[in-house]
Amino acid sequence: MGRFSGKTAVVTGSGRRGGLGEAIVRRLAAEGAAVVLSDIGASRDAATPDAMIGANAEMESLASELRAETGSPISTGVCDVRDFGQVKALADHAVATHGGLDIWVNNAGIGYIMKPLLEVTPADWNAVIGVNLTGAFYGLRVAAEIMVSQGRGGRIINIASQAAKSGFPHAQAYTASKHGLVGLVRSAAIELGPHGVTVNNVCPNHVTTGLGAWQNEYFSKVVGAASVEDYLAQMRNRIPMRRAGLAEDTANAVAFLCSDEAAYITAESMNVSGGEEPH
Helix, strand or coil, X not given: CCCCCCCEEEECCCCCCCCHHHHHHHHHHHCCCEEEEEECECCCCCCCCHHHCCEHHHHHHHHHHHHHHHCCCEEEEECCCCCHHHHHHHHHHHHHHHCCCCEEEECCCCCCCCCCHHHCCHHHHHHHHHHHHHHHHHHHHHHHHHHHHHCCCEEEEEECCHHHCCCCXXXXXXXXXXXXXXXXXXXXXXXXXXXXXXXXXXXXXCECCHHHHHHHHHHHHHCCXXXXXXXXXXXXXXXXXXXXECHHHHHHHHXXXXXXXXXXXXXXXXXXXXXXXXX
């Protein structure tokens, strides 16, 4: 019996191997939670290229592997978080399949539309804000409605970023979307606190996931590093813990905030940055 036995969790953006979503799902399932893996499943438009999303086959393969490894109930749901109807259907699937909803993790995000300010188009802006901020609001909205109606509290967590606290070049929409999550949890926590529903952000620094590897290549050129290896060395040197973040670091923080030990923690944006981001 794990500490999340009897609880059901939904994790968006969790259908791609090597990502933060996979690490979060693995941690929650290992501790007994029934988990719904979710991802967009297939490219929908120019903002969701095949190379940057969790495809259906990959998501189903991961779910099958997790069932065998953890013994926890695992299901899947295709969802474009920009569509409120699809987000609501995902929440309804969790209730219908697993009997309730206790944990919702807004992990889906776009971190690969990076351009100099004067090259950013309205379509770029809308895509990033649509997934990272509006999509998180949709998830919070549908999860909160179910959790309040159940009357047993719940946990809602957004995977924000170090960019929720500090600005970065070529990341205007990304930084704005992550800063927006800080305001979102501060407001939502006030209304949901009386219902025992906590709302928090986890703010990791750089993690070399599949997306992170793309960011390494991109930003090493932006800052004029001699190579990706040199860029990563510079990164490590400015982090007090002298290493970049791991997906497991973020998963550990999520598990804590989902636990009974964190029942009195809400409206927070927790840094998981090895000391790089002290704000």
